[in-house]
Amino acid sequence: MRSIHARLALTTSAFGALLLGALLVAPLVGSTSISLARVFDRSLPFEDNVDAQIFFIARLPRVVAGALVGGALAAAGVVFQALLRNPLAAPGTLGVSAGAALGAMVAITFGLDISLAGLPSIPLASFAGSLGALGIVYALAAARRRGQSTTVLLLAGVTMTAFFSALIMFTQYMADFTDTFRTVRWLMGTLEVGGYAPLVAVAPMLLLALVLVSSLPRSLDLISVGADSAAARGVDVVRTERVALLSASLATGAAVSISGPIGFIGIVVPHLVRLLVGSDHRLVLPASVLFGAAFLIMSDSLARTLFAPVEIPVGVVTALTGGPFFLWLLLRRI
Amino acid sequence: MTRAALIAHVLLCVVLARMPTFGQEQPHRVVSLVPATTEMLFAMGAGDRLVGLGSYDRFPPQVAAIPRVGGLLNPNTERIIALRPDLVILYETQEELKRQLERADIPYYRYEHQALPDITSTIRALGERIGAPQRAHDVAVGIERDIEAVRRSVAGLDRPSTLLVFTREPGSLRSITASGGYGFLADLMDVAGASNVFGEIQQQSVQASAEMILARRPDVIIELQYGAGAVGRSDGLEAWKTLASVPAVRTGRVHVLTGDQFVVPGPRIVLAAQQLARAIHPQ
Numbered sequence: 001m002r003s004i005h006a007r008l009a010l011t012t013s014a015f016g017a018l019l020l021g022a023l024l025v026a027p028l029v030g031s032t033s034i035s036l037a038r039v040f041d042r043s044l045p046f047e048d049n050v051d052a053q054i055f056f057i058a059r060l061p062r063v064v065a066g067a068l069v070g071g072a073l074a075a076a077g078v079v080f081q082a083l084l085r086n087p088l089a090a091p092g093t094l095g096v097s098a099g100a101a102l103g104a105m106v107a108i109t110f111g112l113d114i115s116l117a118g119l120p121s122i123p124l125a126s127f128a129g130s131l132g133a134l135g136i137v138y139a140l141a142a143a144r145r146r147g148q149s150t151t152v153l154l155l156a157g158v159t160m161t162a163f164f165s166a167l168i169m170f171t172q173y174m175a176d177f178t179d180t181f182r183t184v185r186w187l188m189g190t191l192e193v194g195g196y197a198p199l200v201a202v203a204p205m206l207l208l209a210l211v212l213v214s215s216l217p218r219s220l221d222l223i224s225v226g227a228d229s230a231a232a233r234g235v236d237v238v239r240t241e242r243v244a245l246l247s248a249s250l251a252t253g254a255a256v257s258i259s260g261p262i263g264f265i266g267i268v269v270p271h272l273v274r275l276l277v278g279s280d281h282r283l284v285l286p287a288s289v290l291f292g293a294a295f296l297i298m299s300d301s302l303a304r305t306l307f308a309p310v311e312i313p314v315g316v317v318t319a320l321t322g323g324p325f326f327l328w329l330l331l332r333r334i
Numbered sequence: 335m336t337r338a339a340l341i342a343h344v345l346l347c348v349v350l351a352r353m354p355t356f357g358q359e360q361p362h363r364v365v366s367l368v369p370a371t372t373e374m375l376f377a378m379g380a381g382d383r384l385v386g387l388g389s390y391d392r393f394p395p396q397v398a399a400i401p402r403v404g405g406l407l408n409p410n411t412e413r414i415i416a417l418r419p420d421l422v423i424l425y426e427t428q429e430e431l432k433r434q435l436e437r438a439d440i441p442y443y444r445y446e447h448q449a450l451p452d453i454t455s456t457i458r459a460l461g462e463r464i465g466a467p468q469r470a471h472d473v474a475v476g477i478e479r480d481i482e483a484v485r486r487s488v489a490g491l492d493r494p495s496t497l498l499v500f501t502r503e504p505g506s507l508r509s510i511t512a513s514g515g516y517g518f519l520a521d522l523m524d525v526a527g528a529s530n531v532f533g534e535i536q537q538q539s540v541q542a543s544a545e546m547i548l549a550r551r552p553d554v555i556i557e558l559q560y561g562a563g564a565v566g567r568s569d570g571l572e573a574w575k576t577l578a579s580v581p582a583v584r585t586g587r588v589h590v591l592t593g594d595q596f597v598v599p600g601p602r603i604v605l606a607a608q609q610l611a612r613a614i615h616p617q
Contacts, residue, residue, distance in 0.1 A: 032549035047578035050548060057576055058545035113504060120505030173408060176561045177390050178597065180407075182501055185509055185541075192543055194506035195576060304543070309532075311541055 004282060011283045015273075015290035022297040023067065027059045029301050031308035057195075062304075064199050065191045065258060066297035066314075070265055072206050072255040074273075074292025075213055077266035078285050079248035082224040083241060084150045091252040091266035094153070094245070095160030096133045100256040101187060102164045102171070103129020108182050109175040119201050120194075122186070123257045127202075130253025134246070136160060141245045150227075188313040189260035191300045202254040209254075210289070212247035216240060217281035224281070264318040265292050268326050275329045295322065360465035361421035361441070365403060365414055368445045371423045372397060373600035374457050378469040386417045392594055393602070415440065421464070450521035453599050454478055473601060480604040481525055484611050488527030491615055494553035496528035497582070500539060502557075507573050510542040518599045526610035528554065548577055555582040556613055559592040589613045 028036065034051040038044070046052055076091035084093065091097060106112070107125035114121045140156050172183050193199060219240040222230035231237045252266075269292045270284065277283045299317040306312060365386035366372040372391045375381055381396060389405040391397045401417065404410040406425055411434045414422060419440060424431055426446040435442050443463055445456070454474040461470020498513040498520075513519045514537035515530055523530050531550040532540045540546075555574065571588050574580075582588050591609050595602035 030545050031543075032545060047584070050551070050579045053577065053579045054545050054548045058543060058548055111504070115505050120503055120508075122503050122506075122508075177405065178501065178561045181511075182503075182509065185511070190509065192508055194503070194508035194544070194573070304545070309540075309546055310535060310537070311543055 004280070007277075007280075008283060008286070011277050011287050012290065015287045015294070019067070019290045019294040019297075022294040022301075023063060026063045026066070026297045026301045027055060030054070030059055030304055031311075061193050061196055061199060062191045062300060063297055064196075065193045066300045067293040068199060068203060068206055069191065069255040069259045069262065070269075070296025071289040071293040072209070072251040073262065073266040073296075074269040074288040075210060075285065076248040076252045076255075077292075078270040078273075078281070078288045079213055079216070079220065079244050080266075081270055082220040082281060083244050083248075084154055085224055085226075086150070086154060087271065088267070089154075091248070091255075092161065092261065094133070094137045094157035094249060095164055096130050096137065096249045096252045097256050097261050098161045098164035098168070099133025100126045100130035100253055101261060102168050103127065103132075103257070104186050104260070105168050105171040105175075105183050108186065109171050109179050111179075119197055123198050123201075127253060127257035130249075130257055133160060133164065134249045134253055137245060137249050138242075141242050186260050189262040189315045191259055191262075191296070191314055193258050198258040202258055205254040206251055209247040209251035212243055213251075213285065216244055217285050220244065220281040220285075221279075224279075262296070262315045262318060264315065264322050265296055268322055269295060272322075272326055272329060361419075361463075363417065363419045364421045364423065364464065365417060365419040366391070366423040367403070367405065367409060367428070368423055368425060369393070369594070369598045370447065370453075370600040371443075371445055371456070371460060373598060373602060374460055374470075374473070375464070377473045377601040378457065378461055378464075378466050380464055380466055380469075383464070385419060386414060393598070411435075423460075447518070447599055449516065450481075450518045450525070450599075450603070453518065453601075453603055457601075477601060477604055481607055484604075484607045485525045485527075488611055488615050491527055493527055493529040494587075494614060495531050495550070496523060496554040496556060496614060497531045497542070497547060497550075497552035498523055498528075499542075499555065499557040502573075505573060507544055507576060510547070511539050512542040514538055514540040518603070519596065522603070522607050522610055523614075525607050526614050528610070528614045544577065547580060551579070551581055553581045553585075553587060554614055555580070555588040556610065557588070557590045558596045559590055560594045560597045 032054060034054050038049065038051040039055045041049065073091050080089040080091065080093055081087060104122050104126040107122045112121040112125055114124060116124055140153060172180055175183060219230065219235045222233055222235050223237060223240060227237050270288050273284055273287045273291055277287050296318065299321060300314045302321070303312050303314040303317045362383050363385045364375065364383045366375060366384055367388035369388065369391045372384065372387055373393055375384060376394050376396065384400055386403040387397055387400045389402050403413045403417070406428070409428060409431045411431060415438050422435055422440055422442040423445055424442050426444045432442060443460065447456070454477055457470050457474045461467045500511045500513065502508065502510040512532060513523065513530060514535040515533040516536050517538035520530055531552045532542070571590070574583050574588050577583050591613060595606040
């Protein structure tokens with residue numbers, strides 16, 4: 001077997017090339033055909049250049065949002081699955097997504113009218129909701145003693161999700177007829193982020209989470225086998241768990257607050273990557289981030305063009321294209 | 335019971351089911367769960383027969399005094415039955431409520447709505463059902479005449495391509511839902527002398543991405559505001575400035591029209607048509 005460095009270089013360059021390809025191709029496809037020469041034609045003022053406006057205002061923010069959200073959700077999925085030693089764990093498992101969704105529902109239903117740093121009220125309220133859920137997760141993690149089973153954390157997450165879902169349902173039920181439609185639409189998720197401000201706002205948080213998580217792969221490898229054996233081999237299990245929980249939850253909250261919940265990426269991308277590169281987290285983590293980003297960008301390109309001019313929710317595409325592919329990979333391995 | 339009698343009985347039941355008005359008294363205690371039919375009943379002078387309303391009924395002002403019995407998703411069957419109505423006007427899709435009313439032996443009128451002509455045909459049918467066909471006919475004719483007048487007032491003028499926005503996220507261009515080429519609002523755009531930018535998409539509403547709006551370049555953008563908190567909402571039109579190449583943005587033809595007349599397909603549709611026409615043809 002080749003050294004880990006060689007395999008890391010090979011894996012990141014392969015998945016990096018995929019992401020690069022997605023980043024280059026996605027802004028060129030859409031419901032309208034545009035000319036790349038005209039996009040970069042400096043002789044036309046920007047206000048008059050429809051092609052440049054479509055490229056820079058309509059498409060590029062979506063592609064960047066796809067990269068950020070896809071990468072963040074995939075990374076969070078990897079961390080949660082390792083930490084909770086559960087293949088069904090996903091970014092939303094601890095209730096952070098549900099908290100973000102509740103924030104958005106409240107903002108829509110009660111017509112909150114605030115804005116901060118160019119961010120409109122719905123992403124703001126949604127992020128606040130995810131922070132609330134994150135606070136509870138942190139309290140749970142802090143109260144957790146070594147040796148305590150991860151089942152407690154999992155059950156707490158399931159309970160929180162159920163609790164927030166009940167509040168979401170209640171809010172929707174009380175909402176004005178016309179607002180109910182908007183809440184349903186939000187819950188389907190979309191990468192139409194409406195400009196660069198939301199991206200600039202969440203990028204630092206995602207970067208911070210990524211830096212924190214990138215110090216963890218070795219410890220995650222050991223923890224995913226068992227907390228006791230990890231501790232025996234010198235891993236500070238409690239600290240690792242806290243850092244991992246917080247950073248993965250932060251990434252999830254930031255991602256969901258700008259895009260709404262987009263399913264499938266967080267749970268299946270890590271498994272898909274493991275089937276391709278093995279279970280070493282030093283490979284799985286970077287590969288999942290890159291693949292998650294590329295996969296969401298490609299899914300959104302399909303969502304924008306498949307039934308053009310009508311768009312379909314990107315979550316439909318992620319599950320419909322990724323599902324069969326994942327099943328095929330699974331069956332091939334049996 | 336002989337076989338023939340049984341068949342006759344079944345046939346009679348089918349006929350009765352198909353003719354909801356057959357053999358029924360004129361209703362005097364009416365529950366209307368639908369804002370549009372509430373407004374229609376008031377317009378035909380039968381508002382005093384309403385004993386219960388849906389949660390979303392806000393017009394005319396007299397509705398404030400009438401008890402509420404829930405809405406499309408959460409009708410309160412208990413309260414409806416307690417009001418002892420002799421007619422309940424409900425949405426066609428409220429299957430559960432229909433079954434419960436059948437068990438309670440309370441007649442109902444099924445409201446279904448599609449496009450502009452359905453408004454006056456519903457008024458006429460409702461008039462027949464409550465025993466006020468002449469007044470209903472007068473109201474319907476009045477609406478048809480006024481709509482025709484709006485259509486004539488813009489005849490011969492240019493037909494600017496228009497984007498009619500139902501909702502978007504406040505302060506951003508996210509989740510824009512706009513009128514497609516079908517439904518009473520699409521019909522009203524036609525009456526008001528606009529050409530719908532999404533006219534060829536045969537849906538009531540379209541999720542409009544920034545790209546679709548940039549590519550279709552509407553000359554006029556009209557945003558509708560409605561619902562309980564519609565008045566005085568401050569999320570202005572700043573967000574549209576991002577789409578600088580869109581003619582409507584460039585020439586300042588982005589308008590907000592406020593009021594439930596744009597979402598309640600009832601008699602106030604005339605007001606909606608007039609306001610739309612003024613926004614599209616300010617001259």
